Amino acid sequence: MPLAHISLRAGKPEAYQQAIFDSLYRALRETFDVPEDDQFMTITEHGVANFRYGASYFEIARSDDLVLIQVTVSNTRTLEQKKALFRRIAELLGESPGIRPQDVFVNLVEVAKENWSFGHGLAQYA
Numbered sequence: 001m002p003l004a005h006i007s008l009r010a011g012k013p014e015a016y017q018q019a020i021f022d023s024l025y026r027a028l029r030e031t032f033d034v035p036e037d038d039q040f041m042t043i044t045e046h047g048v049a050n051f052r053y054g055a056s057y058f059e060i061a062r063s064d065d066l067v068l069i070q071v072t073v074s075n076t077r078t079l080e081q082k083k084a085l086f087r088r089i090a091e092l093l094g095e096s097p098g099i100r101p102q103d104v105f106v107n108l109v110e111v112a113k114e115n116w117s118f119g120h121g122l123a124q125y126a
Helices: 014-032 079-095
Strands: 003-009 041-046 067-074 104-111
Touching: 003 014, 014 041, 014 067, 014 079, 079 104
Parallel strands: 003 041, 067 104
Antiparallel strands: 003 067
């Protein structure tokens, strides 16, 4: 049950944003075995004054097309799965909507399985 929050500079067309959703979901399905229809994602657009990043942190040349992706997941994946996810996200976002790998920033937040409620006020995994 990933929960994804995606931040980017304002002004990209809807098709671009939908391609981000589609590529991220595909990467999660392929590397984390996310079930079909397990899609919970948001995109937040930010104006120039509200979007700051290190343009060369870790000697990576980022541009204003930077996409910040934070995915909250259960703490059940291996290091190899995480590395595969990072690679696959960058690959797929490169294909569609055409984001450079330097502009793909991903952060995983891992939580215990009992920290999810999918509805009805229940802790379905607890």
